Amino acid sequence: MSPFAAALRAEFTKTFTTRIWWILLLVMFxxxxxxxxxxxxGLAGLNSARPELAQQGGEGxxxxxxxxxxxxxxxxxxxxxxxxxxxxxxxxxxxxxxxxKTLTPTFLATPKRGASLAAKWGTMLVLGALYxxxxxxxxxxxxxxxxxxxxxxxxxxxxxxQALLARAVLAMALWAVVGVGLGVLVPSQVGSIVxxxxxxxxxxxxxxxxxxxxxxxxxxxxFLPGAASDSLVGASIYSVISGSGVAALEWWQGGLxxxxxxxxxxxxGYAVSWRxxxx
Amino acid sequence: MPTGVPxxxxxxxxxxxxxQAVTDLDFTVQPGRVTGxxxxxxxGKTTSLRMLLGLVTPTSGTATIGGRDYRSxxxxxxxxxxxxxxxxxxxxxxxxxxxxxxxxxxxxxxxxVHTVLDTVGxxxxxxxxxxxxxLGMRQRLGLATALLGDPGVLVLDEPINGLDPEGIxxxxxxxxxxxxxxxxxxxxxxxxxxxxxxxxxxxxIAKGRLVHSGPLSSLETMTGGAVVVDSPDRAALLVALHAxxxxxxxxxxxxxxxxxxPAAIGHLAFRAGVELSALYRESGASDLESSFxxxxxxxxxx
Ligand SMILES: Nc1ncnc2c1ncn2[C@@H]1O[C@H](COP(=O)(O)OP(=O)(O)OP(=O)(O)O)[C@@H](O)[C@H]1O
Ligand SMILES: [Mg+2]
Numbered sequence: 001m002s003p004f005a006a007a008l009r010a011e012f013t014k015t016f017t018t019r020i021w022w023i024l025l026l027v028m029f030x031x032x033x034x035x036x037x038x039x040x041x042g043l044a045g046l047n048s049a050r051p052e053l054a055q056q057g058g059e060g061x062x063x064x065x066x067x068x069x070x071x072x073x074x075x076x077x078x079x080x081x082x083x084x085x086x087x088x089x090x091x092x093x094x095x096x097x098x099x100x101k102t103l104t105p106t107f108l109a110t111p112k113r114g115a116s117l118a119a120k121w122g123t124m125l126v127l128g129a130l131y132x133x134x135x136x137x138x139x140x141x142x143x144x145x146x147x148x149x150x151x152x153x154x155x156x157x158x159x160x161x162q163a164l165l166a167r168a169v170l171a172m173a174l175w176a177v178v179g180v181g182l183g184v185l186v187p188s189q190v191g192s193i194v195x196x197x198x199x200x201x202x203x204x205x206x207x208x209x210x211x212x213x214x215x216x217x218x219x220x221x222x223f224l225p226g227a228a229s230d231s232l233v234g235a236s237i238y239s240v241i242s243g244s245g246v247a248a249l250e251w252w253q254g255g256l257x258x259x260x261x262x263x264x265x266x267x268x269g270y271a272v273s274w275r276x277x278x279x
Numbered sequence: 280m281p282t283g284v285p286x287x288x289x290x291x292x293x294x295x296x297x298x299q300a301v302t303d304l305d306f307t308v309q310p311g312r313v314t315g316x317x318x319x320x321x322x323g324k325t326t327s328l329r330m331l332l333g334l335v336t337p338t339s340g341t342a343t344i345g346g347r348d349y350r351s352x353x354x355x356x357x358x359x360x361x362x363x364x365x366x367x368x369x370x371x372x373x374x375x376x377x378x379x380x381x382x383x384x385x386x387x388x389x390x391x392v393h394t395v396l397d398t399v400g401x402x403x404x405x406x407x408x409x410x411x412x413x414l415g416m417r418q419r420l421g422l423a424t425a426l427l428g429d430p431g432v433l434v435l436d437e438p439i440n441g442l443d444p445e446g447i448x449x450x451x452x453x454x455x456x457x458x459x460x461x462x463x464x465x466x467x468x469x470x471x472x473x474x475x476x477x478x479x480x481x482x483x484i485a486k487g488r489l490v491h492s493g494p495l496s497s498l499e500t501m502t503g504g505a506v507v508v509d510s511p512d513r514a515a516l517l518v519a520l521h522a523x524x525x526x527x528x529x530x531x532x533x534x535x536x537x538x539x540x541p542a543a544i545g546h547l548a549f550r551a552g553v554e555l556s557a558l559y560r561e562s563g564a565s566d567l568e569s570s571f572x573x574x575x576x577x578x579x580x581x
Contacts, residue, residue, distance in 0.1 A: 001386050010384035017376035018369060096369065104334060104367045105377075105424060109384035111333045111350040278334040279295075279326070 007110045007119035011093075015127060020092055025134055028085035032138035035081060036074050040146025043070060048150050062152055071155040072164055072235035074143040078135035079168045079229055080236040083175045084200045085135075086128040090179020091196060093124055094269075095189035103278050113275050121180050121266055128176025132169035140165065164234045167251060171229045174258045178225060181265020187273045200226065208238060222249055228257035281357075281431035283310025283463030284345030286331065291340035293326055293487075300326045301487040304340070308465050308482070310431070313458045315478035315495075316467040319575055323487040324467040325363065328436055332361050344432055356385025360425030361434040367421070370410030374401055374420050377409060378427060387428045395423040400449075414441035422450070432463040439473050451477045471498075471571040485575040498570040505569075506541050509533030509557040510548070519551035520544070533557050 015021050046063045047054050057064040097103045110116040144154035155161050179196070186192040204226045211221025221227055230236035231254025249257065286308035293301040301323040308314045318324050329335040331342040333349035341348070344359055352358050368377050378392045396402045399419040409417065418441045425433055433454075439447055454477050458464045468474045471481070481498065483491040491497070508527070510516040516534060520527045525544070527534035533556075536544060541558055548555050 006386045007384050010380050013376070013380050013383055014369075014372075017373070017380065018371040020371075100369045101367045102369055104363055105381055106384070107334055108332060108361055109356050109381055111352070111355055277295075277329075277336060279329060 002115075003110050003112050004115045004119055007116050008122055010109065011119045011123035012126075015093065015123060018096075020096075021089060021127065024085050024089050025131060028082050028131065029134055029138045032077055032082050032135050033142045036077050036139035036143040037146055039077075040074050040143040041149070042146075044146050044150035044152055047152070060153060062147070067147070067153055067155055068158075071143070071147065072161060073237050075136065075140050075161065075165065076168060076230075076233050076235040077143075077237060078132065078139040079171045079175075079233045080238055082131075082135040082139075083172065083226070083229060084196065086124075086131045086172050086176035087179035087182070087196050087200065088193065089127060089131065090124040090176040090181075091183035091186075091192045092179075092189070093120055094180055094183025095187055095192050098187040098273070099189045107278060114270070117180075117184065117266065117270055117274050121177050121262075124176040124180050125173045128173035129169050131176065132172030135172060136165055136168060160234075167255070168233045170255065171232050171258065174232075174255070174262055175229065177262040178258070178265060181262055181269055184269025184274050185265055185272055187269075205238070222247075223257055225258060225261050228254040228261070230254070232258060280460055281429055282461045283431040284358075285309055286342075286344055286432065286434075286463060286465060287346070288327065288331070288342045289340055291327065291330060291342050292338045293323075293330060293335065294338045299487060301330070301337075301484075304484070304487075304489055306482050306489060306492045308463055309480070310463040311458055311461050312479040313454050313464045313466060313477050314480040314482060315471070315474045316465055316482050316484075317469070317471055317474070317571065317575075318467075318484040319469050321486075322469075322484045322575070324469075324484065325436055326487075327484070328361070328363060328434055328465075328467065331434065332359070332363075334363075354386050354428070356381070356387055356428035356430070358428070358430055359432045359434060360428060360430040361436075362418075362421035362425040362438060363436045364421075368409040368417065371408055373406050373408055374412065374416075374423075375405035377420065378405075378423060381424055382427055385428055391427055391429065395426045398426060399423045415443060415446060418442055419446070430462075433457060433465065435464075435466045437467055437469070439468065472568050475567050483571065483574055490574045495567070498567050505535050505537045505561040506539045506544055507533045507535055507557060507559055507561055508541075508544050508548070508555065510553050510555050512553060515551070515553045516548065516555075519547050519553050522551070523547040535561070 043063045053064045054061065060067050062070050097106060106116060107113065144156055147154045182192050182196060186195055204224050207224055208221050208227055211218040228249060230238060231249040232251050234251050288304045288306050291301060291304040304327060316324055326335060330337045331349065349355060349359065375392060375396065378395065379389065382389055382392055396405050399422050401416065401419050401423060404416060412420065418438065422438060425435060438450060442450060454464055454466060466474060475495065478495055480494055481492065508516065513529065513534065517527055520536065525536050525539055527536045541560055545558055
């Protein structure tokens with residue numbers, strides 16, 4: 001077996017022999033299910049409580065809004081809101097090694113450092129996809145239930161929605177490896193968690209909001225990782241909130257931008273921390 | 280049975296920023312013997328071993344195993360087993376799972392996990408998370424990790440630290456049996472007395488420099504051994520020794536005469552008509568320890 005294949009198997013076992021992967025997964029699921037349920041049950045309930053709203057929206061609407069617009073926004077909460085969880089998982093996979101000094105056994109078994117980082121990257125790509133699937137079970141499962149309970153069309157039969165769900169899984173996979181890249185770039189566990197929370201919850205939302213005010217800023221803002229991810233998925237609650245005048249990226253462009261972040265961060269982190277002396 | 284290959288340090292130096300940790304180290308560790316790698320705190324033992332294992336890049340020089348760089352080994356875990364200080368484990372992972380991860384990464388048969396747990400006596404605790412291990416248990420887990428690939432070369436950093444007396448006795452015998460099978464065994468320690476019963480060879484460093492290397496017996500011949508002699512009439516004995524050109528120093532056990540021969544002292548006393556109540560060579564351990572301290576002595580202090 002090649003060092004990479006052996007390291008890949010070891011990385012999966014590493015992930016599943018500590019608790020953090022399922023703790024983060026459970027928290028993410030609960031949070032997203034609650035959020036998606038709140039919106040879908042709320043809107044659908046409002047729709048049936050206020051017949052004049054339903055009247056006004058006509059066929060295929062909920063609370064006066066077209067279902068074809070609302071449903072993808074609810075389902076894509078999985079990525080638009082849930083993406084921080086795979087990022088945290090990916091970064092912890094790296095920063096735990098520094099924190100607990102397990103880089104020593106890791107590098108003793110896999111002295112080819114590139115292979116060992118690539119194995120972590122590959123493992124987290126798969127774990128991120130798993131997070132994506134579970135996140136969608138949360139948003140689609142509960143969201144569609146809300147629409148269905150009030151007799152509305154969940155839109156799940158729509159081929160566009162199905163493609164959106166598949167792209168959401170890909171986005172979550174890429175977010176996990178963005179986390180790996182951040183972890184190697186900022187090996188301090190506390191440091192990288194603070195960075196991730198600050199950037200995803202504060203810095204990027206503000207920058208994207210600013211992008212709505214000037215075209216040149218919007219031009220830049222659509223290349224931010226969160227915006228790229230939303231383009232990849234094709235729907236997001238943020239795009240609804242802050243409609244920028246500049247067109248979003250194509251879905252495949254968004255995917256490439258996000259993948260570029262993941263690769264560039266890992267390459268930079270490799271040089272900064274991964275190939276350093278382990279003392 | 281895996282056979283050992285030599286470990287070679289050739290002109291190895293390491294500088295961390297402004298700290299010169301290791302300077303121009305040059306020595307060879309032979310298979311089939313237990314070699315003690317000795318030096319006081321901060322001498323550079325751990326740094327040297329980490330350079331050998333590809334964890335730290337030397338500023339200059341090469342450290343090789345069987346002529347090869349660690350990083351170029353195909354399946355390093357099966358060639359070199361290493362345990363570096365206690366506690367390099369994820370506290371949330373069980374001992375058994377830590378070994379499973381290492382076995383997978385090293386391409387080692389998973390059945391070895393049970394074997395090595397049994398060897399180091401951790402089977403009963405294998406399912407516990409390492410965070411709850413005692414120092415001695417972590418030390419044993421480290422040794423189990425080193426043994427996982429049944430390697431011909433073992434590199435152990437202070438493996439005796441934290442073990443109970445029974446564990447110490449066991450590991451001494453165990454290291455000897457590994458060397459007896461033809462493996463290369465390199466064991467670091469900051470105490471010669473901790474390993475002198477175990478090692479055949481010593482490599483002594485102080486402040487990052489090699490100060491001595493050779494068989495354990497080479498330390499004995501350095502001081503020539505001290506002789507303890509005593510008499511009901513110490514004054515007469517001292518006079519007799521002085522007349523024979525020997526300088527003695529009174530101590531609790533008697534008069535200690537460094538670098539002397541017991542037979543010669545007995546003869547001197549007989550000729551002077553001084554009655555002796557004791558005459559023996561100082562025990563090997565304290566003798567070796569004093570040569571060790573002399574070697575690292577002024578050099579050794581941090
Ligand atoms: N990462 C590092 N950065 C700076 N200095 C370091 C680093 N690692 C080790 N040193 C220095 O290198 C020297 C040798 O340290 P080393 O840990 O190799 O000693 P040692 O012989 O293993 O000591 P001990 O018996 O205490 O384990 C010390 O002066 C130490 O402070
Ligand atoms: Mg040390």
